[in-house]
Amino acid sequence: MVLETSRLILRSFQKEDLGRLAELMANRDFMRFSLGPYTREQTQGVLQKFLSWNQAGLPSQFAVIFRGSNELIGYCGFLHWHLDGADEIEIGYRLHPDYWNRGLASEAAQAVRDHAFRDLRLPKVISLIHPDNVPSRRVAEKNGMTIERETVFRGFPTQVFAITREQWLAERGAG
Ligand SMILES: CC(C)(COP(=O)(O)OP(=O)(O)OC[C@H]1O[C@@H](n2cnc3c(N)ncnc32)[C@H](O)[C@@H]1OP(=O)(O)O)[C@@H](O)C(=O)NCCC(=O)NCCS
Numbered sequence: 580m581v582l583e584t585s586r587l588i589l590r591s592f593q594k595e596d597l598g599r600l601a602e603l604m605a606n607r608d609f610m611r612f613s614l615g616p617y618t619r620e621q622t623q624g625v626l627q628k629f630l631s632w633n634q635a636g637l638p639s640q641f642a643v644i645f646r647g648s649n650e651l652i653g654y655c656g657f658l659h660w661h662l663d664g665a666d667e668i669e670i671g672y673r674l675h676p677d678y679w680n681r682g683l684a685s686e687a688a689q690a691v692r693d694h695a696f697r698d699l700r701l702p703k704v705i706s707l708i709h710p711d712n713v714p715s716r717r718v719a720e721k722n723g724m725t726i727e728r729e730t731v732f733r734g735f736p737t738q739v740f741a742i743t744r745e746q747w748l749a750e751r752g753a754g
Contacts, residue, residue: 580641582694583690584689586645587687589643589644590642591642592639594626597623600622600651601617601618601619603673605618609673610673612712638656638695641654641655641691643655652674653672653673653678654673656691658670658671662732667705668704670692670705672687672715685717685722688722692742696748702744703742706719706740710738
């Protein structure tokens with residue numbers, strides 16, 4: 580599965596991506612507001628999870644390729660969580676800091692959101708965001724999401740941003 584935007588290509592992860600993904604996940608800024616930085620072994624576990632979702636035909640993360648350099652600069656796509664008693668599908672994103680503040684995460688997240696509702700026909704997607712993570716909140720807002728509630732996720736205070744398929748359809752109808 581490949582999603583294309585004007586500046587990015589989002590493609591499925593492959594096992595050959597381990598080296599580059601390990602480089603990214605060893606970077607403290609790339610791993611802001613998460614459990615990292617990660618070792619190569621920890622990254623291998625993450626990549627294995629993405630690949631197993633792909634193999635099972637489940638929504639998964641995409642490798643984000645910057646067209647300008649053909650470089651893998653991060654990930655954007657789906658994550659599966661059991662949160663507060665419900666199964667949820669999150670749109671999650673991380674980019675190498677050299678690529679921040681150019682609108683690239685928003686561009687990727689919007690393509691993933693449209694794929695979720697147009698192709699996968701998911702009823703709802705969420706993004707889990709630490710209250711201090713202003714850039715991530717902006718990406719969620721630009722993705723049409725609003726705060727649904729606050730919770731605790733992995734021990735951290737977390738805002739649950741969400742958009743439903745109905746909201747997405749209504750927004751497109753209005754636009
Ligand atoms: C979150 C992240 C993916 C955003 O990527 P990005 O490509 O820079 O995002 P965009 O350029 O599309 O949008 C960023 C927005 O945040 C704003 N922003 C950035 N830093 C900011 C700050 N310190 N204070 C206020 N706003 C800020 C930008 O101005 C922009 O908003 P605007 O379009 O309204 O001007 C990137 O910062 C990242 O990888 N962070 C580390 C990992 C992470 O936190 N991931 C999310 C976990 S929930």
